[in-house]
Amino acid sequence: MAASSSTTLVALCSSFTTQCKISKTQNAPLSKTLCLSKPNFGSLSKTTQKLSSSSLIFSKKPTFLDKPPKLSESEAPVIEEEPEVPASEANPEPASSQIVEVATEEPPKREEIFAVVMVGGRQYIVIPGRWLYVQRLKDANVNDKYVLSAYVISIVLLSSLTLIWGCQRSFFLSAMVNVKLQCHDVILKCMLYCRSNKDENTALCSDSSYLKFCTFANIMHKSYFTLSISSIQKEEISAAPISQITLNKVLLVGTRTTAYIGKPVVTNAAVHAVVEEQGLDAKKIVFKYKRKKNYRRNIGHRQHTWFRLGLVAGFCSCGVKKKGLKKAPMEKRTREIKYALGLSLGVSRPNTRIRITGITGYQDYPGNVLREDYASHLHPENYSGEVWTAFQFPEAPGTQKRGPYRVPHPVPDLLDLKRKTD
Amino acid sequence: MTRIRRGYIARRRRTKIRLFASSFRGAHSRLTRTIIQQKIKALFSAYRDRDRHKRNFRCLWVTRINAAIRENAASCSYSTLINNLYKRQLLLNRKILAQLAILNRNCLYLISNDTIK
Numbered sequence: 057m058a059a060s061s062s063t064t065l066v067a068l069c070s071s072f073t074t075q076c077k078i079s080k081t082q083n084a085p086l087s088k089t090l091c092l093s094k095p096n097f098g099s100l101s102k103t104t105q106k107l108s109s110s111s112l113i114f115s116k117k118p119t120f121l122d123k124p125p126k127l128s129e130s131e132a133p134v135i136e137e138e139p140e141v142p143a144s145e146a147n148p149e150p151a152s153s154q155i156v157e158v159a160t161e162e163p164p165k166r167e168e169i170f171a172v173v174m175v176g177g178r179q180y181i182v183i184p185g186r187w188l189y190v191q192r193l194k195d196a197n198v199n200d201k202y203v204l205s206a207y208v209i210s211i212v213l214l215s216s217l218t219l220i221w222g223c224q225r226s227f228f229l230s231a232m233v234n235v236k237l238q239c240h241d242v243i244l245k246c247m248l249y250c251r252s253n254k255d256e257n258t259a260l261c262s263d264s265s266y267l268k269f270c271t272f273a274n275i276m277h278k279s280y281f282t283l284s285i286s287s288i289q290k291e292e293i294s295a296a297p298i299s300q301i302t303l304n305k306v307l308l309v310g311t312r313t314t315a316y317i318g319k320p321v322v323t324n325a326a327v328h329a330v331v332e333e334q335g336l337d338a339k340k341i342v343f344k345y346k347r348k349k350n351y352r353r354n355i356g357h358r359q360h361t362w363f364r365l366g367l368v369a370g371f372c373s374c375g376v377k378k379k380g381l382k383k384a385p386m387e388k389r390t391r392e393i394k395y396a397l398g399l400s401l402g403v404s405r406p407n408t409r410i411r412i413t414g415i416t417g418y419q420d421y422p423g424n425v426l427r428e429d430y431a432s433h434l435h436p437e438n439y440s441g442e443v444w445t446a447f448q449f450p451e452a453p454g455t456q457k458r459g460p461y462r463v464p465h466p467v468p469d470l471l472d473l474k475r476k477t478d
Numbered sequence: 479m480t481r482i483r484r485g486y487i488a489r490r491r492r493t494k495i496r497l498f499a500s501s502f503r504g505a506h507s508r509l510t511r512t513i514i515q516q517k518i519k520a521l522f523s524a525y526r527d528r529d530r531h532k533r534n535f536r537c538l539w540v541t542r543i544n545a546a547i548r549e550n551a552a553s554c555s556y557s558t559l560i561n562n563l564y565k566r567q568l569l570l571n572r573k574i575l576a577q578l579a580i581l582n583r584n585c586l587y588l589i590s591n592d593t594i595k
Contacts, residue, residue, distance in 0.1 A: 307569050
């Protein structure tokens with residue numbers, strides 16, 4: 057038992073290069089055991105959210121996310137408040153129960169509410185269950201929380217107040233917070249206990265009767281301890297940790313009958329989302345080119361190929377260089393070179409993919425109710441719930457063509473004015 | 479001087495360019511020199527049009543909003559709508575309004591009526 061645990065410990069610790077990679081390395085073996093089928097977001101429920109959250113940690117699909125300076129302020133406190141708002145309770149169950157109607161005959165039943173949320177200068181129409189790419193949200197890390205292994209949890213414990221401790225404090229704090237959210241209470245106790253009694257290695261084992269085995273090791277000036285969970289608790293800790301966000305800038309909330317128009321923001325309204333992945337946008341090639349300069353030839357492509365041959369510094373003969381590059385300092389030149397290279401060195405924008413879990417807090421806001429007499433004059437398609445059915449919920453985000461201005465299908469002909477019924 | 483062959487250096491370079499233009503039509507994907515030119519044009523167009531992309535879509539949204547607003551008897555035009563939006567301090571942008579015009583036009587009418595009041 058000791059040997060096996062120590063070998064696993066060593067194996068795990070050897071792969072710990074940074075904090076954030078801990079959960080990633082543990083993800084791979086877990087993906088086979090705990091990977092659930094992609095959730096059906098039509099049926100919104102706590103279990104669905106749990107499923108979605110568990111599959112989130114294993115999804116490696118790219119997301120794009122920008123980080124707005126304004127949103128960071130709203131996000132930082134939100135993440136700290138996470139322990140107070142458990143993930144399952146964030147789902148606006150009471151709100152949705154009032155409004156849920158079966159709009160279509162399709163199996164996916166979607167909550168008939170949508171909101172317009174502003175994330176960093178851009179606005180998005182969001183509906184619960186939809187995923188979308190937004191700008192990189194720096195603080196919203198998917199891997200903030202440790203993945204709870206079925207067998208082993210490895211937590212980095214610093215034995216002394218060093219610089220490393222200072223750097224990792226925030227992570228450790230977030231890990232604590234996040235572990236508290238997902239873990240069994242036992243582990244929470246252990247964490248607190250160990251945090252308060254950093255130097256007492258043996259205290260951990262004594263705290264919990266659920267732990268079968270507890271080891272403590274000193275590796276590279278850091279102390280690790282591993283807890284092996286008994287098989288009984290495995291099922292309880294099967295939910296993968298998630299990283300929840302709340303988007304506070306809600307400009308508009310619309311339901312089937314009411315629209316809450318924010319001036320400019322719907323007060324107290326919040327859109328809850330879950331960070332699925334932090335990734336990079338599709339690569340774009342930035343190619344700058346000027347033609348027919350007097351003492352130049354068409355050399356954009358040449359420059360392209362020139363640097364591809366790796367002759368950046370020593371190139372002097374083949375074709376004419378760009379004027380800016382010739383005289384620019386080396387740093388700028390290398391940047392320009394990178395831009396000129398194209399295929400191999402494109403430009404990628406970091407992004408984050410988030411999945412909307414719910415919309416809350418708008419009920420107290422004065423809303424404009426759609427008058428029945430007014431509604432009758434309009435085409436029935438206008439209130440058939442197209443917002444909620446129009447957005448796709450692809451199971452494989454990577455396969456869908458991504459774009460910043462994705463118009464949901466089908467798109468009715470806007471200029472068909474004869475459809476108006478009177 | 480002994481004969482020296484250049485080998486595969488040029489061929490490797492051209493293969494990469496050819497790969498880029500492999501989906502082009504006709505000679506633009508077959509002839510080497512044409513391929514090189516078309517790649518330059520393509521990349522340059524992409525670079526230029528990435529900014530145009532933003533402009534184009536905004537034009538489209540404006541047009542769509544205009545059409546949707548004029549359908550409604552109560553409100554007048556896009557210009558008045560935008561003016562009213564700014565007066566009432568609504569932050570909804572044209573993209574959202576255009577999508578509302580397509581998906582949930584009642585909401586758009588609610589917004590415009592709300593701003594007119």
